[in-house]
Amino acid sequence: MEAAIQLKNVSKTINKKTIIDSISLDVYPGEIFGLLGPNGAGKTTTIRMIVGLMKTSAGEIHIQGQNLAVSFENALKHIGAVVENPEMYDYLTGRENLIHYQRMMPGVTKERIEEVTALVGMSERINEPVGNYSLGMRQRLGLAQALLHQPAILILDEPTNGLDPAGIQEIRAYLRYLAEEENVCIVVSSHLLAEMEKMCDRIGVLQHGKLIQTAEIGEFTTENNRVCFKVSQASEAAEQIRHAFGYALAVKDTYIDISMSEKEVPDVVQLLVSGGFSIFQVKPAGRSTLEEKFLTITGGDS
Amino acid sequence: MPGLIRNEWMKIYRRKGTKVMAALLIAVVIAVGLLSKYALPAPDEPFDGQTAEEHLHLIEQEQSVNDLPPAVEAELAEQQQLYNYYLEKDVEPIPNEHVWSFLLDNPQLVTFMTMFTVIVGAGTVAGEHASGTIKLLLIRPVKRGKILLSKWIATMLFALMMLFVLLLATVVSGWVLYGFSVESYRVIELVNGSIRDMPLWEYTAAVYGLAFTELVIFTTFAFMIGTVFRNQSLAIGLSLVLLFTGGQIVYLLNDYEWIKYLLFAHTNTLQQFQGEPLLDGVTPLLSTLILLSYFFIFAAAAWIVFTRRDVAD
Numbered sequence: 001m002e003a004a005i006q007l008k009n010v011s012k013t014i015n016k017k018t019i020i021d022s023i024s025l026d027v028y029p030g031e032i033f034g035l036l037g038p039n040g041a042g043k044t045t046t047i048r049m050i051v052g053l054m055k056t057s058a059g060e061i062h063i064q065g066q067n068l069a070v071s072f073e074n075a076l077k078h079i080g081a082v083v084e085n086p087e088m089y090d091y092l093t094g095r096e097n098l099i100h101y102q103r104m105m106p107g108v109t110k111e112r113i114e115e116v117t118a119l120v121g122m123s124e125r126i127n128e129p130v131g132n133y134s135l136g137m138r139q140r141l142g143l144a145q146a147l148l149h150q151p152a153i154l155i156l157d158e159p160t161n162g163l164d165p166a167g168i169q170e171i172r173a174y175l176r177y178l179a180e181e182e183n184v185c186i187v188v189s190s191h192l193l194a195e196m197e198k199m200c201d202r203i204g205v206l207q208h209g210k211l212i213q214t215a216e217i218g219e220f221t222t223e224n225n226r227v228c229f230k231v232s233q234a235s236e237a238a239e240q241i242r243h244a245f246g247y248a249l250a251v252k253d254t255y256i257d258i259s260m261s262e263k264e265v266p267d268v269v270q271l272l273v274s275g276g277f278s279i280f281q282v283k284p285a286g287r288s289t290l291e292e293k294f295l296t297i298t299g300g301d302s
Numbered sequence: 303m304p305g306l307i308r309n310e311w312m313k314i315y316r317r318k319g320t321k322v323m324a325a326l327l328i329a330v331v332i333a334v335g336l337l338s339k340y341a342l343p344a345p346d347e348p349f350d351g352q353t354a355e356e357h358l359h360l361i362e363q364e365q366s367v368n369d370l371p372p373a374v375e376a377e378l379a380e381q382q383q384l385y386n387y388y389l390e391k392d393v394e395p396i397p398n399e400h401v402w403s404f405l406l407d408n409p410q411l412v413t414f415m416t417m418f419t420v421i422v423g424a425g426t427v428a429g430e431h432a433s434g435t436i437k438l439l440l441i442r443p444v445k446r447g448k449i450l451l452s453k454w455i456a457t458m459l460f461a462l463m464m465l466f467v468l469l470l471a472t473v474v475s476g477w478v479l480y481g482f483s484v485e486s487y488r489v490i491e492l493v494n495g496s497i498r499d500m501p502l503w504e505y506t507a508a509v510y511g512l513a514f515t516e517l518v519i520f521t522t523f524a525f526m527i528g529t530v531f532r533n534q535s536l537a538i539g540l541s542l543v544l545l546f547t548g549g550q551i552v553y554l555l556n557d558y559e560w561i562k563y564l565l566f567a568h569t570n571t572l573q574q575f576q577g578e579p580l581l582d583g584v585t586p587l588l589s590t591l592i593l594l595s596y597f598f599i600f601a602a603a604a605w606i607v608f609t610r611r612d613v614a615d
Contacts, residue, residue: 014612051441053613077443087434091317100312103305104442145438 002065004029004078004153004185005050010059012045012209019045021209022059027187029152032179034196034217035189037206043189044084046206047157050187051081064152077105080151082159086142090131094122094141097130098148105149116144121170135162143171154178154186160195172199227265229256229272230281237277244271257285306448310456314422320460323418324467330414331471335404335479354388354395361385380492387490387497396487401476402502406489408472409572412513415468416520416545419461423521424537426453427608428528436613446609454525454601461517465510493577512571519569519593519600520545526600530607532615552580562588565596 003026012020020042027033035043048054050061052068052075061068063075088097095113102108117126120140130138139162146154159175160168178184179201190196196203197217204214231237231254238251241258245268249258260268265282272279314320361382364370370378388395396402427450430436440446477483489505491498500508520541528537548566555561567581568589574580 048613053437053440055610055612072445073443075443076441079441081441083437083441085434086438088438089313089435090433092312096312096316100309101438101442103309104439104444106443142438 001028003027003062004064005187006060006062007046007050008060008062010046010049010056010061012042012049012054013057019209020049023206023209023211024059025204025211025214027185029185030179030183031201032175032186032188032199034200034203035187035206036193036196036203039191041206042209043206044157045209047081047083047155047187047189051079051083051155052076053083077149078152079155080146080149080153081155082139082142082146082157083155084157085161086138086145088130088138088141088145091129093129094126094133097141098126098145101145101148108149112148112150116147119147119174120144136164136167139163140167150182152184154184156186156188158190159188160190160192168195175199225262226257226259226285227262227268228281228283228285229258229268229279230254231256231272232278232280237272237275240271240275241268254280303448303452306444306452307455307459310426310453311459314426314456314460319421323421324464327411327415327418327464327467328471331408331411331468332475334408334411335472335475338404338407339399339479354385354393357385357395358382358389380495384490384492384497387499391488391490391499393488393490396489396502399480401473401480401483402487404476404480405469405472405506406509408468409509409513411468411472412465412510412517413545415461415464416517417542418464419457419517419521420524420541420545421538422460423454423457423525424528424541425534426457426525426528427604428532428534428537431532431615432534434615436615440613447605450529450605450608454522454604457521457525458518461514461521465514469510491576493575508575509572512575515571515593516569519565519597522597522600526604529604549580556581563592565592568592 005025005027007023007025010020010023011018023046035046037043045054049056050063050068052072056069061075064078066075066078068075089100092100095117098113098117102110102113114123117123120143122137122140122144125133125137130141133141139159143156143159146156154175156175159171163171175186175188176199179186188196188199190199200217202214202216205212229237234251234254234256238249238256241247241256242249245260245264247258247260249256251257258268262284269279269282361378365375365378365382385395396406427436430439439449487502489500489502523544524537524541527540528534531537544566548569552561552564552567555564561567562581562584567584570580571589571593574584574586574589
């Protein structure tokens with residue numbers, strides 16, 4: 001499958017300071033990709049380069065196969081985005097704002113404006129000036145302008161910021177629908193890790209301008225499971241396990257605490273049984289959440 | 303492109319400030335009309351006649367006085383030449399208190415109008431940066447150059463609309479104050495020792511058109527400063543200070559040769575048209591070339607910065 005967004009060794013240097021350091025990344029149609037990282041890690045800069053607000057210092061960005069630096073208009077017509085806060089013209093009504101963006105994108109009809117307005121649940125307030133809107137309503141209008149031209153790629157910076165729980169739920173469900181049914185490629189960034197965990201298929205962790213890890217959301221949450229074994233002769237058993245599997249583990253009294261994935265538990269049990277150890281208990285010792293994982297990866301300096 | 307211009311027009315037109323500016327302009331025209339009709343004494347006391355014959359008669363009376371200073375004598379001779387021309391061609395001068403003299407006095411108000419267009423021009427890009435709307439504007443599949451051009455065009459359309467308001471307000475208030483008239487006149491003036499005879503509409507177009515070039519150059523300057531520095535106040539301040547002091551700067555420094563390459567030596571094209579150029583030896587051709595050069599420098603600076611800028615605010 002061809003990537004919808006392709007970053008090839010993208011770097012950004014501002015005043016001789018490297019903000020983004022050679023990021024390569026492919027994001028595919030139909031997936032929700034989360035950009036995660038502490039403040040200043042370069043999430044926003046990465047997003048700004050993808051939507052054409054900033055130029056890359058080195059490397060290339062391809063949108064649906066089009067090189068952004070070469071065919072700007074052809075690349076950007078596939079993207080709908082909200083960059084940081086959805087700041088729109090306060091003195092214009094919601095509808096006028098949408099008309100404004102509609103005129104800038106080829107092939108968007110007036111009916112489509114009504115459609116997206118209804119979609120984000122703004123039909124009743126669309127003729128009011130945006131200055132009267134709450135942050136949540138601006139967020140919805142922001143989503144509406146991003147969806148106006150039915151883009152193949154949707155990029156949302158902190159999409160749930162300012163929404164109430166019901167609104168978050170709604171947006172999450174809608175993004176899921178777009179990814180699964182309309183095959184839209186969605187990139188979100190958020191500092192709310194729990195939120196990312198619920199929303200994304202895949203996550204890339206940014207730190208100091210480097211993409212230090214990308215993984216399926218499942219890998220993030222299961223690979224770092226801890227399992228606790230209660231066995232006889234714990235320290236001897238631990239030694240054998242370490243020798244056979246190389247896991248990181250801790251021994252306390254008769255308990256061995258092992259960082260491992262669940263699917264490897266039978267192998268460990270087999271080893272212990274064949275080694276003549278008695279197993280009294282095997283129990284999960286806690287699932288590390290994305291948040292813990294994130295702190296481990298980034299060294300906790302967020 | 304038409305869509306982009308409509309967008310920019312909508313953003314100018316829907317702001318509260320725009321209507322306030324138009325209202326202020328109308329108010330100033332009316333105020334100037336009332337002042338010149340009721341508050342100011344009629345100028346040109348010696349030549350207070352209405353018809354060309356009356357004027358000539360008054361001039362002869364003046365000349366009969368002995369020991370006139372040479373300057374006055376020369377002036378009287380010129381006036382005589384002018385009114386003899388009127389008689390010869392059998393045309394009447396435009397009366398002092400008439401809608402058309404009011405119209406011909408008002409190109410000065412274009413400078414007042416320039417203040418408003420400078421404000422609009424300064425804010426069209428800088429305002430988008432200040433409100434953060436620049437981000438959602440520039441992520442569209444439209445090259446930045448087109449967006450910049452549409453903003454400049456919309457600013458100029460605003461200037462033209464204001465010019466139309468100024469002309470309409472002048473003519474309508476002129477009719478109310480001095481009586482209705484659509485009678486056509488000719489404008490005859492002595493410029494640099496020779497007679498210039500133009501139909502009224504042509505003369506009006508010329509003076510307002512020339513006053514408008516000053517507006518275009520200052521508005522483009524404000525537009526450029528606002529684009530480059532993303533700061534509307536700076537752009538307004540700088541443009542207005544230069545608009546009002548440019549002439550003085552040239553006057554103070556007119557001993558220097560290079561002063562004639564300064565923009566402000568050429569912005570007051572109206573003075574040149576009336577035969578009183580700010581500097582000696584400045585020809586319309588030189589002025590045109592210099593104005594065009596500055597215009598392209600401003601446009602290029604705005605263009606280069608806007609199309610290459612990393613938007614990070």
